[in-house]
Amino acid sequence: MVDRLLGRLRRLTYKNSSRVHMQRVNEAFARxxxxxxxxxxxxxxxxxxxxxxxxxxxxxxxxxxxxxxxxxxxxxxxxxxxxxxxxxxxxxxxxxxxxxxxxxxxxxxxxxxxxxxxxxxxxxxxxxxxxxxxxxxxxxxxxxxxxxxxxxxxxxxxxxxxxxxYLGTLAHQLDRAAIALPYHASAYGLGASRWLMPPTAVSIKLLFTLLSGLMSRLDARHRFTDAGxxxxxxxxxxxxxxxxxxxx
Ligand SMILES: C[S@@+](CC[C@H](N)C(=O)[O-])C[C@H]1O[C@@H](n2cnc3c(N)ncnc32)[C@H](O)[C@@H]1O
The missing domain is CATH 3.40.50.150 (Vaccinia Virus protein VP39)
Structure with a gap:
């Protein structure tokens, strides 16, 4: 359920800015x-x-x-x-x-x-x-x-x-983390983390999905290359x- 909802949100928000820039450099080369x-x-x-x-x-x-x-x-x-x-x-x-x-x-x-x-x-x-x-x-x-x-x-x-x-690099890493981060209790061992981590992980996955969508779209429009x-x-x-x- 969590994965399905986040997947839907990701499809609405994430833009693979590398594809945009790859197309741009190949078009310039072709010209x-x-x-x-x-x-x-x-x-x-x-x-x-x-x-x-x-x-x-x-x-x-x-x-x-x-x-x-x-x-x-x-x-x-x-x-x-x-x-x-x-x-x-x-x-x-x-x-x-x-x-x-x-x-x-x-x-x-x-x-x-x-x-x-x-x-x-x-x-x-x-x-x-x-x-x-x-x-x-x-x-x-x-x-x-x-x-x-x-x-x-x-x-x-x-x-x-x-x-x-750098926002494109970061967007991709946040996107990967939003997908890979586990939210099942069994991923966090025993003790308090077993109960604390699942809701925390779901919140992080949601935040990363939204940030990744935002940053990927910013990167597709303007490349920030001063740091990162x-x-x-x-x-x-x-x-x-x-x-x-x-x-x-
Ligand atoms: C990630 S794909 C890139 C494909 C395409 N250039 C693109 O930008 O979408 C890498 C390609 O390299 C080819 N490849 C890998 N090793 C190769 C080798 N030793 N000789 C020729 N092609 C190879 C693979 O079959 C694959 O199609």
Missing amino acids: SVPAGARVLDAGAGSCPYRELFDHAVYESADLQGVDKPYGEITYCCDLRNIPVEDGTFDFILFNQTLEHMAEPQAALKELARVLKPGGRLLCTAPLFYEEHEAPHDYFRFTQFAHRYLFEEAGFEIERLEWLEG YPKNYVVVARRLPEPATPAT
Whole structure:
């Protein structure tokens, strides 16, 4: 009963601001892609951004190893080994996939290989998000890890910024807590807490649901990035030209 009522309230109030911002950065990236350019969506999943690239030649790569619906995938492959020639693509999308790479460095080097020198890549990846797509969820990346990995793989970082603001991160955590916090007496052991905690937990769940709804909507309209931490980082990186061959 409590779960059903809170679920209904959550559906009325919570807005996933990450989706809003993910759409925004992908739209901006798509606008920078000239007509006819060749684009690879690496780790495309259900291909949620496919239609943004209708003016380009859109192709997708995914291992398709998880039990979920996939879009139309051009290359069913591991991103460490994409079956195309060097420098095939002008642009790469790499959304919410870096954390699923058991060897992120190898995957980024492969993406650098298949991207033309000077080609650009958009990456979004989580810093503060729960495990998902188990068991293929390996890492979370700080801004320093992003910089290290991309530069080491042969990219120059053009932009590295928060995807959401802190209110978006907080909204997500409050939402998760509102769902996960137990309110049954048996969760709180013996003694007074057994009787005190259930009504307290229900009040906290209600408060968190309302706060999460408010903060998620504020974050969707305006990102606060002066303090706190993001749920995801966004990177726009350019593939460096091949290093010059030393003269003999
Ligand atoms: C969280 S989903 C992201 C999907 C999509 N990019 C999006 O933003 O909705 C991560 C995707 O990476 C794919 N993936 C995981 N490991 C992979 C690997 N080693 N090679 C290729 N794709 C992989 C999964 O199948 C999954 O579709």
